[in-house]
Amino acid sequence: MTLEEIKDYLRIADNYEDNFINELVETSKIYIDSMVGEAYKADDKAVKLSALLQKKLIIDMYENRSTEIPQNTKQDRIVTSILEKLSNYTEVV
Template sequence: MTLEEIKAYLRIEYEEDDELLSNLIEVSENYIDSCVGSAYKNDEKAIKLANLLQKKLIADMFENRGTEISNSTKRDIMVTSILDKLSLIGD
C-alpha cells in the first residue's frame, strides 16, 4: 500500500497528515501479518483482500487519530472474515 493509494482512498489532497498516514500504513500491514503470517503475499487474490482490509484499518485509525486497532474494529465482521480467509492461504 502506498501513501498515494491511501490518500486517494481517503480523498485527502493535503500533505499535513502524510507522516501519520505513512505510520498507519506500516501499523496496519504489521497487524495483518501478525494475525495471519505472510504466505498470503504470494496469492494475487489474497493480496487484494489484504489491501481492502488494510484500507479499512487505516480509515478507522485515521478517523480516531491513533495507531491502535480498536477492539470494535477487531470484532468487525469484515475484518474477522478477511483475516480468517488470509490465514488459510498457504496451509
C-alpha cells in the first residue's frame, strides 16, 4: 500500500502529514502480521482483505490520533472477522 493510495483514501491533498501517514502504514502492517502471521500473503483474496483491514486501521488511527480504546467502545466486528479469517491461513513447510 502506497502513501498516495492512503492519502487518496483519507482524502488528503497536501504533504504536511506524509511522515505521520507513512508511520501509520508501517504500524498497521506490523499489527496485522503480528496478530495473524504472514501465511495469508500467499492468497490473493486474503491479501485484499488485509488491505481493507489496513485501511480501516489507518483511518481509525489517523482520525483518533491515538491507539487507546475507550472502555465504553464496542468491539469492531469488521476488524475482528478479518483478523479471524486471516489467522486461519497456515504456512506450508
